[in-house]
Amino acid sequence: MAGEVFVRRTSGLKRAFGALDLFTFVIAFTIGSGILFFTTSVVSAYPGSEPIISLLIDAVVLLFGVLTLWLLSIAVPRLGGQYTWISRIINPTLGYFVTLFVWLGYTTIFGLVSYLGASYVGMALTIQGHLTHSQALISMGKSLSSPAMSVTLAIIFIAIIMVIDMLGYTATRWATYLTFYIPLAIFLIAIGALFATPPSIARLAWDKVFGSGAWSEVISLSDKAGWTPSKYLTFSLASTLAAVVPLMSSWSGVSHVGGWFVGEARVPKRSMFWGSIGAYIVAFILMLLALLSYRFSFGYEFVSRLNLVQSHFGIVNSIPLLGSVAMAYYLPPLAILIPYILVLFPIKDLFPNLVAQSRQLFGVAFDRLLPEKLTYVHPRFSSPIIAYLVTGIAIMLFAYLSSPIGIGAYATAGWYVISVSLLNLFTAFAAIVLPFVRPDIYEQAESPANKEIFGVPLISIIGAISFALWFYLLSISIYQTMISPVGPTVMVAMVVVIIVIFLIYLYYLSRLKRLGIPPSLVGKELPPT
Numbered sequence: 190m191a192g193e194v195f196v197r198r199t200s201g202l203k204r205a206f207g208a209l210d211l212f213t214f215v216i217a218f219t220i221g222s223g224i225l226f227f228t229t230s231v232v233s234a235y236p237g238s239e240p241i242i243s244l245l246i247d248a249v250v251l252l253f254g255v256l257t258l259w260l261l262s263i264a265v266p267r268l269g270g271q272y273t274w275i276s277r278i279i280n281p282t283l284g285y286f287v288t289l290f291v292w293l294g295y296t297t298i299f300g301l302v303s304y305l306g307a308s309y310v311g312m313a314l315t316i317q318g319h320l321t322h323s324q325a326l327i328s329m330g331k332s333l334s335s336p337a338m339s340v341t342l343a344i345i346f347i348a349i350i351m352v353i354d355m356l357g358y359t360a361t362r363w364a365t366y367l368t369f370y371i372p373l374a375i376f377l378i379a380i381g382a383l384f385a386t387p388p389s390i391a392r393l394a395w396d397k398v399f400g401s402g403a404w405s406e407v408i409s410l411s412d413k414a415g416w417t418p419s420k421y422l423t424f425s426l427a428s429t430l431a432a433v434v435p436l437m438s439s440w441s442g443v444s445h446v447g448g449w450f451v452g453e454a455r456v457p458k459r460s461m462f463w464g465s466i467g468a469y470i471v472a473f474i475l476m477l478l479a480l481l482s483y484r485f486s487f488g489y490e491f492v493s494r495l496n497l498v499q500s501h502f503g504i505v506n507s508i509p510l511l512g513s514v515a516m517a518y519y520l521p522p523l524a525i526l527i528p529y530i531l532v533l534f535p536i537k538d539l540f541p542n543l544v545a546q547s548r549q550l551f552g553v554a555f556d557r558l559l560p561e562k563l564t565y566v567h568p569r570f571s572s573p574i575i576a577y578l579v580t581g582i583a584i585m586l587f588a589y590l591s592s593p594i595g596i597g598a599y600a601t602a603g604w605y606v607i608s609v610s611l612l613n614l615f616t617a618f619a620a621i622v623l624p625f626v627r628p629d630i631y632e633q634a635e636s637p638a639n640k641e642i643f644g645v646p647l648i649s650i651i652g653a654i655s656f657a658l659w660f661y662l663l664s665i666s667i668y669q670t671m672i673s674p675v676g677p678t679v680m681v682a683m684v685v686v687i688i689v690i691f692l693i694y695l696y697y698l699s700r701l702k703r704l705g706i707p708p709s710l711v712g713k714e715l716p717p718t
Contacts (some may be wrong), residue, residue, distance in 0.1 A: 211464030223439025233496035237425030254444030266457035266583025270448030281712030294608030300587020306535030307342035348643035357570035368537035379512025383482035394518035411494035443495035620652025
């Protein structure tokens with residue numbers, strides 16, 4: 190009878206991911222547009238903040254999330270990741286709600302990321318135009334930055350990446366490697382250029398690119414825009430704590446993304462170590478280097494001033510902008526490459542994201558709680574092409590809605606942060622109670638998932654600390670979203686979505702009864718490998 194709960198006795202997916210694959214998928218998923226933009230915008234968005242302190246706070250919170258992820262991956266290395274953990278350890282209904290809520294949060298944010306990545310094609314050309322003093326490139330960049338063009342390019346990018354992912358593990362693996370490691374090398378070149386450029390040279394480099402007196406123009410315009418040392422340079426603990434949330438969104442993927450891949454890891458314990466702890470260490474180093482590099486070269490003062498007046502120059506401040514300006518002082522031909530990571534970093538996120546989000550739908554459908562066609566696996570490519578198609582179309586829809594005439598960036602970001610916080614919160618709770626509510630799983634788990642300290646399960650200790658930290662962050666996220674201009678919109682949308690998910694869940698429970706499957710069996714058995 191238990192076997193009838195699942196669509197079939199095997200998932201049809203392969204355990205094809207090695208340690209390097211999981212590390213690359215997670216770090217590529219995690220390091221995207223946030224590290225390029227939020228690292229520079231935070232000093233003016235939160236006046237008086239010290240981003241490095243904010244990053245260190247992030248590091249503590251994410252560390253316990255990452256450790257929780259690794260331990261649960263060792264204990265329950267099954268299809269569905271967090272869906273399986275929450276539904277089998279805590280409650281099936283909760284697992285269902287959280288999974289679909291997070292799936293929607295990720296499709297909305299990646300619709301926005303796709304739209305922004307496409308719009309950055311024009312931005313990259315604009316920066317290149319300034320670097321080469323080509324008015325033609327600047328004009329072309331502006332023409333390609335229109336909402337209609339950005340939406341069109343975004344949909345084309347999504348469609349191409351969706352088809353590549355459908356072609357199976359090998360195609361996805363190599364596409365992710367190429368679109369991540371090549372831009373990463375260019376990013377590190379930009380960081381190196383910033384570290385090689387002291388403040389005195391940074392001023393000369395800026396004037397070289399934007400014209401004589403451009404540095405002084407930033408100073409005078411920002412003074413008129415209300416920039417003052419007392420507001421932007423005087424340390425503020427409140428601003429530093431507030432900056433924790435946007436900076437965390439730039440690399441929070443390390444705390445949960447690996448869970449969606451663990452069911453296809455060849456050696457879960459080793460692979461997930463690199464897909465969680467290894468990715469965490471590298472992501473932290475990259476975030477720290479980004480903050481330190483522009484702090485050393487252009488400094489917080491100039492960067493915060495530039496953020497206030499960037500529209501005057503027709504640019505958006507970012508690490509690639511500052512890095513290309515610094516490199517233009519030394520090697521102008523190399524500087525031309527740097528702006529294009531503005532496009533590649535956000536767009537390449539789609540390769541691992543489509544894989545991850547398709548697995549969320551696959552896991553729920555495998556329990557017969559969504560259309561069973563979502564579990565179809567192509568016999569040649571071993572990929573769930575229907576789940577890919579549904580996820581890809583949803584991202585395309587939200588790419589369209591993310592244009593200025595639609596839902597907007599802030600509403601999308603608010604939804605995303607809240608959904609990820611909920612996911613990590615309940616994942617931590619699953620870790621806390623695992624040894625007590627599912628001793629059958631806990632006792633058979635590999636070390637260190639079954640280790641105890643003075644008789645208390647290690648996984649419960651780590652989970653409790655993670656739960657407390659994510660509860661605090663969830664509270665901040667909800668509060669900041671509610672007091673924002675889009676707060677009411679986001680909250681109303683969430684209520685509507687919760688009602689819709691509830692109605693879908695009731696329908697599929699009734700369908701199970703019609704199939705002769707007691708709904709009480711859902712969530713009892715672990716899904717097959």
